[in-house]
Amino acid sequence: MQQMEQPIGGVVKCLSNQIRRHLDAAASEAGLVELTGTQGMILHYLLRNEGRCLTQRDVEQRFQLRGATLSRLFQRMEAAGLLERRAVSHDQRCKQLLPTDKARAMHVQFVSCLDETDHLLRQGISPEDEAVFRAVCLKMLDNLLQRDHENDPAAR
Template sequence: MKGENDCGRRINQLAHQIKRRMDGRLGGMGVTGVQGRVLHYIIDMCREGQVFQRDVEQAFTLRRSTATGILQLLEKNGLIRRESVPCDARLKSLVPTKKAGAIHAQMRDCIRETEALLVRGVDPGELQVFLRVAEQMSENLGA
């Protein structure tokens, strides 16, 4: 395979470019790009109800061990805390701290700017096709 039709390689390149940009922009806040996206998700979802590790795993298609590592670092850095749930002592809801709230607007802006840059010049119709194709590819891989 020459590479021009190598979807996996191209997706990997985009993922690395996004990671580098996000890490560079969020590093000053003490979080990586992935941690920032997860924290942003937790903050947003907490407005609708309780958020659990399994929600993060599903939203980002993460293995349990990967999600655990990300959440442990967020907890260690004082950005989230885990609170017991009265109905099930085994469950711990993920709750953002005031420290997380203080950097949330900057994280949100960074994510929005990156997304806007990513799709700049892309026809809205083509973007919808890309998103449908990416979803199909994800399903094909069993994610």
């Protein structure tokens, strides 16, 4: 099936998969063998927001990932020495996510991988088309989140 005939969700999923693969390969080529693209994106988010008390819930919302998926991911990141989880003083069940010095050292190289990927994605696309694409993607995301919220019995 040609991409233009594929449902829009399929096209977005293929793009997402290809971006993840590209980031994984770029990180590996940069010598960041302990860091996947997803882990790098999460560390990038945590480091850009350092000073804020970010928890698993914040990462779930930012990346639209499920709790169980993140729990396993964070366990691997802790085992690799990239992340610490510390209890928050006001709620011992809640864990603050703290990048380690090892993660900080990898961050500069990973940002180069992100920049290179972003540059590659934007090739041949005008700023106007990029703005439309971004707006359409955000609207699609909002549509899905709104539907999820409407179907969530806890939200009623």
